[in-house]
Amino acid sequence: MRKFLMTTALALTMSAGLATAAENVEVLHWWTSGGEAAALDVLKKDLESKGISWTDMPVAGGGGTEAMTVLRARVTAGNAPTAVQMLGFDILDWAKEGALGNLDDVASKEGWDKVIPAALQKFSKYDGHWIAAPVNVHSTNWLWINKAALDKAGGKEPQNWDELVAMLDNFKAQGITPIAAGGQPWQDATLFDAVVLSLGDDFYKKAFIDLDPEALGSDKMKEAFNRMTKLRSYVDDNFSGRDWNLASAMVIEGKAGVQFMGDWAKGEFVKAKKVPGQDFVCMRFPGTQGAVTFNSDQFAMFKIADDKVPAQLAMASAIENPTFQSAFNVVKGSAPARTDVPDTAFDACGKKAIADLADADKNGRLFGSMAHGHANPAAVKNAIYDVVTREFNGELSADDAVKELVSAVAAAK
Ligand code: BGC
Numbered sequence: 001m002r003k004f005l006m007t008t009a010l011a012l013t014m015s016a017g018l019a020t021a022a023e024n025v026e027v028l029h030w031w032t033s034g035g036e037a038a039a040l041d042v043l044k045k046d047l048e049s050k051g052i053s054w055t056d057m058p059v060a061g062g063g064g065t066e067a068m069t070v071l072r073a074r075v076t077a078g079n080a081p082t083a084v085q086m087l088g089f090d091i092l093d094w095a096k097e098g099a100l101g102n103l104d105d106v107a108s109k110e111g112w113d114k115v116i117p118a119a120l121q122k123f124s125k126y127d128g129h130w131i132a133a134p135v136n137v138h139s140t141n142w143l144w145i146n147k148a149a150l151d152k153a154g155g156k157e158p159q160n161w162d163e164l165v166a167m168l169d170n171f172k173a174q175g176i177t178p179i180a181a182g183g184q185p186w187q188d189a190t191l192f193d194a195v196v197l198s199l200g201d202d203f204y205k206k207a208f209i210d211l212d213p214e215a216l217g218s219d220k221m222k223e224a225f226n227r228m229t230k231l232r233s234y235v236d237d238n239f240s241g242r243d244w245n246l247a248s249a250m251v252i253e254g255k256a257g258v259q260f261m262g263d264w265a266k267g268e269f270v271k272a273k274k275v276p277g278q279d280f281v282c283m284r285f286p287g288t289q290g291a292v293t294f295n296s297d298q299f300a301m302f303k304i305a306d307d308k309v310p311a312q313l314a315m316a317s318a319i320e321n322p323t324f325q326s327a328f329n330v331v332k333g334s335a336p337a338r339t340d341v342p343d344t345a346f347d348a349c350g351k352k353a354i355a356d357l358a359d360a361d362k363n364g365r366l367f368g369s370m371a372h373g374h375a376n377p378a379a380v381k382n383a384i385y386d387v388v389t390r391e392f393n394g395e396l397s398a399d400d401a402v403k404e405l406v407s408a409v410a411a412a413k
Helices: 002-022 034-049 062-076 088-096 104-110 118-124 147-152 161-173 185-197 201-209 219-232 244-252 265-271 306-320 322-332 348-362 378-392 398-412
Strands: 024-029 053-058 083-087 132-134 142-146 177-179 256-260 280-284 292-295 297-301 366-368
Touching: 024 062, 024 306, 034 053, 034 244, 034 265, 034 306, 034 322, 062 083, 062 088, 062 185, 083 088, 083 306, 088 118, 088 297, 088 378, 104 306, 118 132, 118 297, 132 306, 142 147, 142 244, 142 265, 147 161, 147 256, 147 280, 161 177, 161 219, 161 256, 185 201, 185 219, 185 256, 185 292, 185 378, 201 366, 219 378, 219 398, 244 256, 244 265, 265 322, 280 348, 292 348, 297 306, 306 322, 348 366, 378 398
Parallel strands: 024 053, 024 083, 177 256, 292 366
Antiparallel strands: 083 297, 132 297, 142 256, 142 280
16 A cells, blocks of 8 residues: 555656646747747747747747857757757758657657648658658748839739839839848848749759759859849848848838738738738739749757657647647748648638649649758858849849859859
């Protein structure tokens, strides 16, 4: 009897210990803008409703460059967070280092293999094992246009390069800043994703996915840089270093006509209570209709102390819940990471994002975003960023940019 009581007491203490440790997740992320924070809150509240508390580790900086630097320091110090917002090839790099945990049990119990598209699984799995939980799918080849400005410009959505330039000239004549831009390397690269894609699916694939030196050094690439120079002539004097969400605000407030940005920008419009088709227009970058350059935010799950693993697994499970996927992505501006989530709760742009993604996937027109780490590992991505930014800022001619692109990519490969 005494032995039984002692065993029971021990079991109770242990489970109590587990319960306490299981209650918390520490999450590193770069979701610090108004729209991003609102989406993050959906996740936080969802976990809190399941008895899991949240320790926030925000690292500001769109695209996540700064967050990745902080992460490296944390892991080197032997103090990895529970879960980390991460993009594409970065996840695989950490997996290669053996730093990530294993989500196989949850994934197989919940049938993730069947509902998460292969394009995402490529980054959620390493060596056949689940290492990350995808929370969304964003895409980068979008335009976010102020509706009143577009109406003044004749109301027609530009279908090709010439019509795009005509619209920008009209915005200039209206006395507003034609393009709301934030001069940061990842933002320049986001625009470059769309410009390169607009010169052909095949060109995008050869240049950014295959890293084919011929495509990187081609006349088409020179044309892409020339278009960047042209677009640069429509930004305001204060664009350098501006955060992307402040650029979104310029369009929201009617101070600028259009922003070229991934659909996280829509999170800012939604947060400002703006309605698609009424206050703003979302459309694909002219010449890229039907094709999608995507990136997916995933929570990479790090190897952590055993007693913290239950909370980590509970977080992964909560992220893949279809109801959560809908609630979160409606606010974030992204499409769900599962193919079985109804689009009912999404606005017109969200419905379009979901449909475009499915079509592009079906038609072989879905490509990983170079700017957001889904085409190449960080070393190559950063080499491309550097050339694109220097050209955009007039430090390189289009001719020199093409040459530098070829050599920078070769050196980084
Ligand atoms: C992420 C988005 C984020 C954006 C701006 C992208 O790389 O995928 O979730 O909103 O950066 O911070």
